[in-house]
Each structure stands twice: as structure tokens, then as C-alpha cells.
Amino acid sequence: MKYLISLLLLPALALAQPPGDQPQPPSFEKFKQTMLPVLKESLPPMKKTRACLSKADTKSDVEECMKTMADMARAMQKRMGMPKWAKQPPPGIGKPPKGFEWNAKTKANMLGNMDRSIAQSSAMLECLGKSNTGDEMKSCMRAKIPAHAGH
Numbered sequence: 001m002k003y004l005i006s007l008l009l010l011p012a013l014a015l016a017q018p019p020g021d022q023p024q025p026p027s028f029e030k031f032k033q034t035m036l037p038v039l040k041e042s043l044p045p046m047k048k049t050r051a052c053l054s055k056a057d058t059k060s061d062v063e064e065c066m067k068t069m070a071d072m073a074r075a076m077q078k079r080m081g082m083p084k085w086a087k088q089p090p091p092g093i094g095k096p097p098k099g100f101e102w103n104a105k106t107k108a109n110m111l112g113n114m115d116r117s118i119a120q121s122s123a124m125l126e127c128l129g130k131s132n133t134g135d136e137m138k139s140c141m142r143a144k145i146p147a148h149a150g151h
Helices: 002-015 028-055 059-080 104-130 134-144 146-150
Strands: none
Touching: 028 059, 028 104, 104 134
């Protein structure tokens, strides 16, 4: 699960600044211009990975499925450019961590996490596309994903 979460943080890493550098946060419009293409590009590989994981029977199958997400991460890094201080992508992208065990419980957890990630990314894409301010975005996300209301 940690490696799936790492993928979702990739856009934030690309926008991050090195410690000690405290520029103003990007405007909502800049954020929107940056994130819309990222969300549009990330959803198809997420769905493909989810479909692959649903059919996976072995750890080897899972590793094959994760290649889709690793390819997406590499493409996003190349397209967006990683900050100079980030020497490598988030850990775990592309293959399960050591000690990973593929079983029915792990599979159910991973599919649930993928479903939530896909739903949240889809809602974010829709909300971001029709919002003009951060407040509009927050309101839209609260309506789409009730759990988001506390954030």
C-alpha cells in the first residue's frame, strides 16, 4: 500500500521546494494548469493497474502490474521535472517492498486502496476542471467525497 500512496504523492513532489526555500504558494490557476494534465494522465494507468491487480494470483503477477504505475511515474517525472534535491522517485514505485506477501487479504486491501485513489482522482479531476478558486474546489470535493469534508 505504501508504494501506491507514493505514486499519489508524485505530483506534490514535483511542485515541492527544497527546505529553506519559502516561495509563495502557487496561485490556484497555476495549480490547476499543472494538476489537470497530471490527473488526466494518471487515471488510465491507475485503472489499468487496478484491473491487472484484480487478476493477479502471485507476487510475480503483482510486480508485473506495478510496472504500469512505475512507467506512469517515470513519465510524470520526466514531463514535470523533479526538484534538483529529489535524487530518486518515492520508494516502492514499481515493485512491492521486501517481505510483501500476496494473499486474499492483501489483494482486497490493495484493490480497496486503488478504488479509493481512482475515485478521489476522478473527483479531483472533475472538481478542478470546473473550479475557479480553491474554495470552489474544496466545496466540490466535499460534495463528491464526504470523507474529504474534514480536510
